[in-house]
Amino acid sequence: MDLSLRHSPFGGRVIKTHEFSGLRLVEGAYSAKTKVPKHTHEQAVFCIALDGLCNEAFAGKLREYKPFTVEFLPSNQCHSLAFPGAETRAFSVDISSFWLERAREYSLKLEDSVHCQGGLLSGLFMKLYCEFRQMDNASPLAIEGLILEMLAEASRRQVKVSDRTPPHWLTQTLELLHEQFSEQLTLTHLATSVGVHPVHLAREFRKFYHGTIGEYVRQLRVEQTCRALCASDVPLAAIGSAAGFSDQSHFSRTFKRVIGMTPAEYRRAFRPR
Numbered sequence: 001m002d003l004s005l006r007h008s009p010f011g012g013r014v015i016k017t018h019e020f021s022g023l024r025l026v027e028g029a030y031s032a033k034t035k036v037p038k039h040t041h042e043q044a045v046f047c048i049a050l051d052g053l054c055n056e057a058f059a060g061k062l063r064e065y066k067p068f069t070v071e072f073l074p075s076n077q078c079h080s081l082a083f084p085g086a087e088t089r090a091f092s093v094d095i096s097s098f099w100l101e102r103a104r105e106y107s108l109k110l111e112d113s114v115h116c117q118g119g120l121l122s123g124l125f126m127k128l129y130c131e132f133r134q135m136d137n138a139s140p141l142a143i144e145g146l147i148l149e150m151l152a153e154a155s156r157r158q159v160k161v162s163d164r165t166p167p168h169w170l171t172q173t174l175e176l177l178h179e180q181f182s183e184q185l186t187l188t189h190l191a192t193s194v195g196v197h198p199v200h201l202a203r204e205f206r207k208f209y210h211g212t213i214g215e216y217v218r219q220l221r222v223e224q225t226c227r228a229l230c231a232s233d234v235p236l237a238a239i240g241s242a243a244g245f246s247d248q249s250h251f252s253r254t255f256k257r258v259i260g261m262t263p264a265e266y267r268r269a270f271r272p273r
Helices: 099-104 119-132 141-163 168-180 189-196 198-209 213-231 234-245 250-261 263-270
Strands: 013-020 025-032 034-039 044-051 054-058 061-065 070-074 079-083 088-095 114-118
Touching: 013 119, 013 250, 025 044, 025 141, 025 234, 044 119, 044 141, 061 070, 070 119, 070 198, 088 119, 088 141, 099 198, 099 234, 114 119, 119 141, 119 213, 119 250, 168 189, 168 198, 168 213, 213 234, 213 250, 213 263, 234 250, 250 263
Parallel strands: none
Antiparallel strands: 013 025, 025 088, 034 079, 044 070, 044 088, 054 061, 054 079, 070 114
């Protein structure tokens, strides 16, 4: 999904945009029931959904976008979009060929599209979005560094997909984490639930998802609190507790480390306008 169409010819509106160093950053929105017919982009695009829902037709498949879903779409690849529900808001970055040539100097693989929900790529993108929203003299440098990290992670995900697919029990583990992330999970409990040894589970999880199970759960909790902060006036302590954080201090420290600002700052900045 992307909202980088310069003149919003399909009903989209641009909320904010910045351009520098071969990057074009756009926060934009599409109203409900909008459809964008098949099209391609001259430049590669990163996009993250902030709120709402989008369905994308790409390479003969339907991909769903909800908050914190991230896409990397190489240039000149055809897709179409449909926004079935309420207004959908997203943040996209058009990336000039200069950046891709620089990445390929390090043998990064960036020929295929990436579509993922949450995880490291989502966390990096949200940090980039925070820099975009609070632009100062240091933000362009910070954004350039984050773009390189995102390209590296997109490349790792492409290598993973092309080399191996995760075993069924690892997919089950991922489903359990999404269902139970707010609970006090243990490695032994997860391993027993899917029928493998805890050491094997930890090793294979890191191999396929490029991080520990604890890091993945932490990201899921932060994403849940982001949604709650934008959608309600519930006190911060209650939001953190519902997502599985032990107390408000733990919640605030973890949130700032992952997102780059405190929960209160995030609520003030990202409540829908």
